[in-house]
Amino acid sequence: MVKRRRHAEIAGGGIAGLTAAILLARAGWTVRVHERAEVIREIGAGIFLHNNGLLVLEEAGLMKDLAPLGTRLLRDHMVDWRGRVMQSRDLGTPVTRRWSFPRQALIEVLHAAALRLGVEIVTGSTIDSARAEGLLVDAAGREHGADLVVGADGHRSAVRASLGLTRVERRVPTTSIRFLVAGRELAPEPTSTEHWSRRRRVAFAAAGHDHTYVYMACPEWDEAGSRVPLEVDSWSEHFPRLRHAFELLHRLEPFKAHYSWVRAEPWSAGRAVLLGDAAHALPPTLGQGSNLAMSNARSLVTYLEQGDDVPAALRAWERAVRPTTDATQRWAGYYDRLTKHWPNALSPVRSAVIWAFGVSPQLAGRLRRADRTPPVTELPAVRVTT
Ligand SMILES: Cc1cc2nc3c(=O)[nH]c(=O)nc-3n(C[C@H](O)[C@H](O)[C@H](O)COP(=O)(O)OP(=O)(O)OC[C@H]3O[C@@H](n4cnc5c(N)ncnc54)[C@H](O)[C@@H]3O)c2cc1C
Known part of the structure; x- marks a missing residue:
């Protein structure tokens, strides 16, 4: 018997929504993306991609299109008001690697890849709400049923609000x-x-x-x-x-x-799941918002591949990836406050703190946990005991 292809409806054609669309389509799903804007485009200037996001793009074969449009950075310097280097990090190792791109280049490569894989992208389509049984409802009242619905509609997510998953949504x-x-x-x-x-x-x-x-x-x-x-x-x-x-x-x-700070609890309800800023918008101080979105989308597909029980897969996926996301969000917040609230008179002490984060593998490991955490691409086989 031929197995029916599973279908996903996605709200939001940003980095999270397009990445999820690409990865689900590669895994054999049919996918439709609803984007509220009339065109797929990014607002902003540049973007840093780190190891966890780069692994996803490489596996999907997209780095060959992206690489000519960006720069593989070799070092990252942090300099104080006297011109003294507080930290100089080598970006040449597998886990510290970082690329930088014009934002539009990334979204164009994702958009083109989604179209090549047969993803249907409906622009000018605003999603008003989602339902846990697997339904997106658009602004015209049309219902779009699916095995999986994804709220990748950014920090003000209508999907998240309609499912009652918002715990914190505030402007930083x-x-x-x-x-x-x-x-x-x-x-x-x-x-x-x-x-x-x-x-x-x-x-x-x-x-x-x-x-x-x-x-x-x-x-x-x-x-x-x-x-x-x-x-x-x-x-x-x-x-x-x-x-x-x-x-x-x-x-x-x-x-x-x-920018915004979003906490959703949990990240899913039934067959509906949140991805990217809809789930965990965070200050951009560690350059991880998109990287986490891409990495979590990749892990999600691994969990969905395990069987037909979509709600159970969503819960297991969240248990696996949430700790790294939460820790990264917390550290991105500390970093933001280090600039904003540190007393000016104690600036030399802050320079020493920044230096310490550069030289201590333990501190750097906590701050940059997401860079070091690859997406889940396989799960251990379940041992059946009799
Ligand atoms: C200043 C700054 C610098 C940053 N730098 C980095 C960086 O270097 N590296 C990094 O990884 N991250 C960075 N980030 C974070 C990153 O930009 C975000 O995490 C990422 O863009 C989130 O992608 P997303 O697809 O979840 O949301 P969004 O980019 O917000 O996309 C959501 C999409 O959904 C659409 N939409 C919204 N509502 C609806 C609706 N109701 N129906 C249909 N469509 C809808 C929107 O039009 C949009 O296209 C930065 C953020 C800021 C603010």
């Missing part, structure tokens, strides 16, 4: 300003350098042979730091050696964002 009071700058003058080497001064950070990273990714962060209550176009004098007062960069950035169109 940090301003994030990002640029994708044409050319590599600001980052000629394949490195990423993050400068810290009082409660502000600014970083420059190569992102492909002809782009530089710049991100800046400060507390939301820092009005001069949060303003766009960029306040050259205010930023130069914090980082005098970077004035030339701020003069250039002042003339460019920034992406200004705030």
Whole structure:
């Protein structure tokens, strides 16, 4: 007897939704993605991909398309207000490796791969709610039944809200300003350098042979730091050696964002599951939001492959991957607070703390647990005892 192909309906055509679509389609599922926007596109400048996310892209055969569009970074520097290096990490090992890309490049590669695999992508389709028996309901009231429904609809997830899974959803009071700058003058080497001064950070990273990714962060209550176009004098007062960069950035169109903190409990209800920011939006300080989304999507497919009991697979998957996700979210929060709340008078102590995280394998291991945790690609065989 020919086995029926299982079907998935996914809300959200961002990194989480498209990755899940690709991986499910590769595993033999039929898949439909509903994206509220009229086109599939990313909002933002650049993105860092770490080992856990890269493993997923490599296994799916997508790195050959992506690699020419990004940069494999070799080192990551953290520099204090005096220009002293607080930390310099080697990104050349299998677990510390990091690539940086223009965001749009990643979403285009995922979009093209999903289409090649026969995923149906419906743009202009807003999902209003989901039901645990395996149903997405769109804004026109149409019901889309499936063996699995996925809420990958971002930090304000309608799917999560309709299933009553939201425990925390709050805006983090940090301003994030990002640029994708044409050319590599600001980052000629394949490195990423993050400068810290009082409660502000600014970083420059190569992102492909002809782009530089710049991100800046400060507390939301820092009005001069949060303003766009960029306040050259205010930023130069914090980082005098970077004035030339701020003069250039002042003339460019920034992406200004705030980020969110989401806790959902549990991540699934019946046949409905949350992925990516819908489940666990976190500050971007460790660059793990998308990487966790991709890695968790890969693990999810492994659990679904075990049998036909979708709700049981979703529960087992969450038990397996949630501890690393929760720990990463917690550490990303500490990192965010290290910039925002540290007393200015104690900046030298903070430099020492950052140094310690660079040299202690134990501390680095806790901070970067997600980088070191590959997705689950196989499960131990169940031992049957008689
Ligand atoms: C400043 C900043 C820097 C970051 N840097 C990194 C980094 O370097 N590395 C990293 O891994 N992560 C990073 N992140 C985190 C990363 O961007 C997110 O974790 C990731 O984009 C989440 O993807 P997602 O698909 O879950 O959600 P989203 O990207 O929010 O996608 C959700 C999609 O669903 C659609 N949608 C929403 N509601 C509905 C609905 N009701 N019906 C249908 N469609 C809907 C939206 O239009 C969107 O396309 C960063 C985040 C920020 C803010």
